[in-house]
Amino acid sequence: EILGGADTPYEKGIFDLEIIVPERQVGNNLWYPFEPPKIRFLTPIYHPNIDSAGRICLDVLKLPPKGAWRPSLNICTLLSSIQLLMAQPNPDDPLMADISSEYKHNQQLFVLRAREWTERHAGQ
Numbered sequence: 001e002i003l004g005g006a007d008t009p010y011e012k013g014i015f016d017l018e019i020i021v022p023e024r025q026v027g028n029n030l031w032y033p034f035e036p037p038k039i040r041f042l043t044p045i046y047h048p049n050i051d052s053a054g055r056i057c058l059d060v061l062k063l064p065p066k067g068a069w070r071p072s073l074n075i076c077t078l079l080s081s082i083q084l085l086m087a088q089p090n091p092d093d094p095l096m097a098d099i100s101s102e103y104k105h106n107q108q109l110f111v112l113r114a115r116e117w118t119e120r121h122a123g124q
Contacts, residue, residue: 002079004122005087009046009114013122016042017082018054019075033071036061039078046110046117048089048100057095058085 002017004010020038022031039061041054049057059068060081094100103110 002083002086004118005083008087009111010086010118010122012124013118014043014124015045015122017079018042021075033073035063036067036069036073037075037078039082044117044121045086046099046114047086048091048094048096048103049085051095055095056082056085057090057093058082 002015004013004015018038018040022035022037024031039056041050041056043054044052045054051057058081059066060073060078061067061069063069089100089103091100091103099110102113
């Protein structure tokens with residue numbers, strides 16, 4: 001679980017996550033900590049960088065050269081990065097183009113919808 005941050009549209013929301021940590025090498029695939037864990041939201045969330053399947057567009061969840069994962073990062077750091085992304089979306093690298101456009105051009109409507117989704121799906 002991850003909590004929505006104070007002063008964000010996700011405040012008071014409790015969001016369930018799925019975290020899959022690669023435990024051993026299979027073939028040429030790497031394992032944790034050399035490969036990042038796979039993290040996705042199970043609770044629906046209205047966010048430009050999180051799609052309807054719960055996948056998260058965040059550089060620290062991807063291997064270089066496109067990503068910024070390093071074996072020195074840990075799950076606590078990743079969860080903090082996800083909370084920061086929730087508080088500060090990156091509309092220039094969206095998974096949800098329509099939500100990104102709304103965030104850029106009508107932030108009041110974005111905040112209203114994100115709060116509604118949080119109350120509906122992540123309310124206590």
